[in-house]
Amino acid sequence: MAIRRPSISSPEWLFQDFLYQAATAPGGSELRYVQIKWDGEIYERVSQSFDYSDPPFVGSEQRGGSIVGQIDYELNASTGLVTIYSWSVNWRDEWPLRLALTYLSQCIYSQDKRYTIRVAGNEVYSQAGDTIEVPSKYPYAFWVSERYNPLDNEPDTYLVRPPVPPAPPSPTPESFTFESFVQITVPRTYILVTITSEGVPIQTPLYWRITGDITPAMLVDNFTKGLILINASVEFLELPLVRPVLPGPTGLIEFYSDYRFTNLVGSTSVTL
Numbered sequence: 349m350a351i352r353r354p355s356i357s358s359p360e361w362l363f364q365d366f367l368y369q370a371a372t373a374p375g376g377s378e379l380r381y382v383q384i385k386w387d388g389e390i391y392e393r394v395s396q397s398f399d400y401s402d403p404p405f406v407g408s409e410q411r412g413g414s415i416v417g418q419i420d421y422e423l424n425a426s427t428g429l430v431t432i433y434s435w436s437v438n439w440r441d442e443w444p445l446r447l448a449l450t451y452l453s454q455c456i457y458s459q460d461k462r463y464t465i466r467v468a469g470n471e472v473y474s475q476a477g478d479t480i481e482v483p484s485k486y487p488y489a490f491w492v493s494e495r496y497n498p499l500d501n502e503p504d505t506y507l508v509r510p511p512v513p514p515a516p517p518s519p520t521p522e523s524f525t526f527e528s529f530v531q532i533t534v535p536r537t538y539i540l541v542t543i544t545s546e547g548v549p550i551q552t553p554l555y556w557r558i559t560g561d562i563t564p565a566m567l568v569d570n571f572t573k574g575l576i577l578i579n580a581s582v583e584f585l586e587l588p589l590v591r592p593v594l595p596g597p598t599g600l601i602e603f604y605s606d607y608r609f610t611n612l613v614g615s616t617s618v619t620l
Contacts, residue, residue: 361386361444363451368420377424382452384417384444417444419452430457431506433468442490449494453509467491467507520547524554526616528601530593531586537593539618541585541601545578552578554613555604556585562599562620566590575607593620 361384368379417437421430430452437445457463496507528541543554558572568588576585585601602615 361447363448365456371425376426377422379420380423381418381420382448383415384448386414386416386439386444417448419445419448421452423457428457428461428463430463430465431468432465445490446494465509467496522547524548524603524614526601526603526614528616528618530589530618530620532593537589537591539587539589539601541587541616541618543576543578543583543585543603545581545583548578548581550579553605554578555607555609556601557604557609558587558599558601560599560617561597562618563597566593566597566620589620595620 363382363384365380365382368381371378416439418435419432420434421432423430435445453459453465457465491507494509496509498507523546525544526541527544528539531538531540541556545552554576556574556576562572564570564572566589568590576583596619598617598619600615600617602609603613605611605613
């Protein structure tokens with residue numbers, strides 16, 4: 349059945365929670381039901397003897413407001429388990445059930461209060477083990493539309509809507525940029541590489557190597573491979589050069605995330 353939202357001119361909605369049967373022992377279960385009314389009239393119980401367990405067939409003198417739906421459920425306060433075992437609706441569509449379910453799941457028995465709401469299966473069994481279909485439990489499409497799903501394929505299984513986990517904070521993806529040039533000073537001349545990173549944990553290792561025309565003999569340390577640890581958003585790699593520096597050679601400084609030099613994260617070119 350299609351679910352239509354009432355227009356803005358629709359009458360007011362009213363939800364009232366009642367107790368069928370109180371728990372007989374601490375930690376026991378209570379049978380309760382919530383009624384959905386569409387005109388907002390305040391409930392006034394006229395008769396103390398009338399059986400209110402089977403609306404909406406009570407007379408107008410026995411109720412306050414037009415009852416258009418009801419959800420019967422069992423509450424186990426010790427475990428926080430709410431079991432919906434029957435429901436009814438007397439409306440043009442299933443919208444009152446959705447309103448009542450929202451009232452139950454978000455106002456009274458919300459997940460942040462550690463309540464779990466489940467829906468009983470659409471079949472029960474006799475003492476002989478025969479299947480007994482329950483007509484009042486046919487509109488399962490409504491519960492599917494509310495994202496309640498069976499735990500298994502058994503006919504008498506429960507439908508459960510798993511809690512929606514909070515969206516994890518979107519971490520800033522790791523990114524690197526590299527820029528290099530030759531720095532000429534009085535005491536020394538060196539290749540200066542500026543490493544800019546974002547979303548990179550501290551102590552992250554980067555393995556570098558130089559390829560191209562720049563040879564180990566042009567470097568004071570004679571190393572064309574090495575390691576640098578990233579501990580800030582901007583890091584500097586200095587590679588001292590042997591003076592005098594012969595102009596012209598070019599090289600490529602590559603950076604990898606692994607010591608085997610298989611995962612390239614970026615590179616920068618430099619000309620002496």
